[in-house]
Amino acid sequence: MARLDPLPVEQLSPQQKLIHDKIKGNRPKLGGPFGVLLRNPALATAASGLVDALRGEGKLDKRIYELIVLTVARHWSAQYAWAVHEPIARGLGFSEEMVEAIKARRRPASAKPEEALVYDAVTELLAGKVLSTAIYDRLIKQFGLDVTIELISTAGLYSMISTILNGFDVPAANGEKPFA
Amino acid sequence: MSRVPPLDPATLTAEQQRVAAAISGARKNVRGPFTIWLRNPALAEHANAFGVALRDSSKLDRRLFELAVITVCRAWSVQYAWSSHAPAAEAAGVSPDVVAAIRDNRKPELKRDDERVVYDVATELMQTKELSQATYDRAIAQFGIEGTVDLVSTVGYYAMVGIFLKSFDVPTPAGDRPLK
Numbered sequence: 001m002a003r004l005d006p007l008p009v010e011q012l013s014p015q016q017k018l019i020h021d022k023i024k025g026n027r028p029k030l031g032g033p034f035g036v037l038l039r040n041p042a043l044a045t046a047a048s049g050l051v052d053a054l055r056g057e058g059k060l061d062k063r064i065y066e067l068i069v070l071t072v073a074r075h076w077s078a079q080y081a082w083a084v085h086e087p088i089a090r091g092l093g094f095s096e097e098m099v100e101a102i103k104a105r106r107r108p109a110s111a112k113p114e115e116a117l118v119y120d121a122v123t124e125l126l127a128g129k130v131l132s133t134a135i136y137d138r139l140i141k142q143f144g145l146d147v148t149i150e151l152i153s154t155a156g157l158y159s160m161i162s163t164i165l166n167g168f169d170v171p172a173a174n175g176e177k178p179f180a
Numbered sequence: 181m182s183r184v185p186p187l188d189p190a191t192l193t194a195e196q197q198r199v200a201a202a203i204s205g206a207r208k209n210v211r212g213p214f215t216i217w218l219r220n221p222a223l224a225e226h227a228n229a230f231g232v233a234l235r236d237s238s239k240l241d242r243r244l245f246e247l248a249v250i251t252v253c254r255a256w257s258v259q260y261a262w263s264s265h266a267p268a269a270e271a272a273g274v275s276p277d278v279v280a281a282i283r284d285n286r287k288p289e290l291k292r293d294d295e296r297v298v299y300d301v302a303t304e305l306m307q308t309k310e311l312s313q314a315t316y317d318r319a320i321a322q323f324g325i326e327g328t329v330d331l332v333s334t335v336g337y338y339a340m341v342g343i344f345l346k347s348f349d350v351p352t353p354a355g356d357r358p359l360k
């Protein structure tokens with residue numbers, strides 16, 4: 001059971017309703033981190049803007065984006081985020097080995113070289129280290145500065161989202177616990 | 181020296197100028213992570229908006245906000261953010277002894293219940309990656325749902341900022357490393 005149920009749509013203030021409808025888009029309902037953040041509409045708006053900037057308008061390759069999201073969700077054991085993003089990653093062609101390795105906190109053996117680089121960068125950051133010069137230089141060489149900014153921001157954004165999910169113990173939509 | 185030099189103001193696009201003006205309006209000037217985020221103005225705009233909403237329209241007062249921020253900065257050893265928020269915490273009423281204890285990784289002697297809840301929420305989320313039911317219940321009793329959303333979001337936001345700053349090894353203005 002969730003600690004905090006999303007507010008019923010009919011109880012939203014006009015400002016919350018406006019933002020709710022904008023963020024919800026085509027989703028059947030607005031849950032997950034946005035169900036929590038909508039309690040403070042300015043936060044929901046800004047978080048949605050960050051997701052749009054990175055996922056919608058970003059130059060970052062979609063496979064790399066999902067690789068980062070899964071790696072971050074696994075680090076924080078954010079059940080909801082993993083449950084949403086694992087099928088998206090598989091839809092983008094992630095192999096069973098890729099998904100299972102990330103889930104087991106192992107570097108995926110079948111990752112392409114640039115994916116392995118991103119995995120190494122994200123795990124180094126999540127371990128609390130300053131990104132090593134060797135990895136930083138390889139990121140810049142591989143992706144350029146603009147995309148490197150996007151991929152680091154994605155790791156940060158999903159760490160923020162995972163923190164919010166874990167703070168409110170937000171369950172996966174179907175109640176599953178991928179990290180049980 | 182920072183890995184990424186600040187943009188030359190003379191070279192900013194119209195969109196970058198607009199976002200830089202918004203950031204400067206809220207924060208006096210564009211510095212720290214925002215000098216780098218400005219290369220992607222959509223990211224800079226929404227990252228700034230999230231932080232400003234936490235700082236200015238949170239249910240938590242400034243003293244508790246800054247206590248949460250420095251606790252997260254310490255957990256991630258984020259030198260730049262510590263250098264700007266430790267003085268802000270003291271200015272907002274966090275005792276210098278508490279700031280020094282957090283800086284040195286000692287458990288601070290907190291005299292107020294609200295400060296103990298903030299410290300415990302931030303520490304648990306960053307160290308155990310979850311929030312126990314007991315601590316969650318204390319947060320709700322102390323701050324209500326909206327205040328707890330703001331608190332957990334503050335912790336998450338500064339984790340994101342910390343990851344970003346550590347990727348680019350953004351130095352403090354004095355070039356020192358206050359966090360050992």
